Amino acid sequence: xxxxxxLSPSVDAMRDLDIQAFFEKGxxxxxxxxxxxxxxxxxxxxxxxxxxxxQLEKYIIDFAEVLLKTIDAKDNYTGSHSKxxxxxxxxxxxxxxxxxxxxETLKMAANFHDIGKIGIPDDVLSKTTKxxxxxxxxxKTHSTIGANILSVSDVFKxxxxxVKCHHERIDGRGYxxxxxxxxxxxLSKIISIADTFDAMTTKRSYKESFDIDYAINELNRVxxxxxxxxxxxxxxxxxxxxxxxxxxxxxxxxxxxxx
Numbered sequence: 001x002x003x004x005x006x007l008s009p010s011v012d013a014m015r016d017l018d019i020q021a022f023f024e025k026g027x028x029x030x031x032x033x034x035x036x037x038x039x040x041x042x043x044x045x046x047x048x049x050x051x052x053x054x055q056l057e058k059y060i061i062d063f064a065e066v067l068l069k070t071i072d073a074k075d076n077y078t079g080s081h082s083k084x085x086x087x088x089x090x091x092x093x094x095x096x097x098x099x100x101x102x103x104e105t106l107k108m109a110a111n112f113h114d115i116g117k118i119g120i121p122d123d124v125l126s127k128t129t130k131x132x133x134x135x136x137x138x139x140k141t142h143s144t145i146g147a148n149i150l151s152v153s154d155v156f157k158x159x160x161x162x163v164k165c166h167h168e169r170i171d172g173r174g175y176x177x178x179x180x181x182x183x184x185x186x187l188s189k190i191i192s193i194a195d196t197f198d199a200m201t202t203k204r205s206y207k208e209s210f211d212i213d214y215a216i217n218e219l220n221r222v223x224x225x226x227x228x229x230x231x232x233x234x235x236x237x238x239x240x241x242x243x244x245x246x247x248x249x250x251x252x253x254x255x256x257x258x259x
Contacts, residue, residue, distance in 0.1 A: 061155065064112055071117045081198060084248045086110035088194035092235050106187045109159035113166050113191050116146025128206055140175045143167050166191045171225045189228040193219075193235050196227065201247050212239070212247060 068082055089110040093103050117125060120142055124135045131139065147164035150156035165188035168174035170181055200215045210218075216239060223232035239246050 064115060064150075064156070067115055067118050067149075068112070071114065081202070082111055082114050084198045084202070085113060085191065085194045087248055088197055088235075089190050091238055092190055092193065092231065095238050096231075096234055102187065105158055105162070106190060108156070109162040109166075109187055110191050110194065112146070112150065112156070112159065113163050113195065114142065114146065115149055115163070116142035116144065118149070119145040130206070140167070144176050161185060162187045162191070166195060168192070169226045170228055174226075184228075189231055193227050193232055196222070197235070198248075202249075212243060215239075 086107060089106055090103070093106045098106065120139060124131070124138050127135065143164050143166060147160045150163060151160040162185050164176065165179060165185050168177065168179040168184045168188065170184070170189075172178050172180035197215055197219065200210045200218060201212065203209045216236060219227070219232055219236060223229045
């Protein structure tokens with residue numbers, strides 16, 4: 001409070017400090033009560049808006065999860081693929097000491113990296129024989145479709161480009177943009193390694209699963225061309241720390257475990 005009107009804060013100061021009202025000493029007490037009540041109502045409204053935004057974010061994330069379940073239903077062979085990729089990616093993220101924000105961004109991006117497959121025709125997505133060149137071009141659109149889906153929401157705006165780039169290659173021969181080296185987002189490189197490893201070690205509609213030694217040899221073969229060399233070396237170190245138990249054969253959500 002102030003004893004003089006000359007000490008009243010300027011309009012700019014009130015705006016900068018988020019002052020909702022100013023009460024001068026000596027003014028009517030009932031006016032003070034009204035100002036306090038107005039402030040309480042303002043805080044209540046702000047909290048309600050924050051809660052509404054949090055609830056809206058939850059609904060959006062839940063809806064994205066529904067889309068992922070729909071993809072799993074379309075393609076039984078890749079069921080839980082995104083969850084496994086996220087787990088592998090987070091293991092690597094933890095091993096290289098990603099900061100908290102990057103770790104959380106990686107978690108969300110890895111979980112939704114294949115959400116664009118919702119836009120791929122069933123007969124192409126579930127084909128059990130070799131894809132034609134035309135069909136392969138259709139499959140390649142899933143990263144762009146996914147980025148477009150995610151980019152419409154502020155909740156996912158930070159991961160849209162990461163998802164778009166998870167099939168880019170260090171040597172520039174990836175898709176959709178042919179990015180090279182440092183042009184590829186760091187977190188996309190991590191997801192690419194996890195995605196490649198899971199693709200090799202799980203059964204798909206067109207192939208059987210490969211063992212851990214095959215996967216290790218392939219990772220060594222493609223590092224520096226398809227995959228980032230330094231990150232791949234870190235991932236190989238992780239594998240060798242627990243080689244016999246590293247592969248996730250089945251990913252089961254906690255609420256899906258039978259009693």
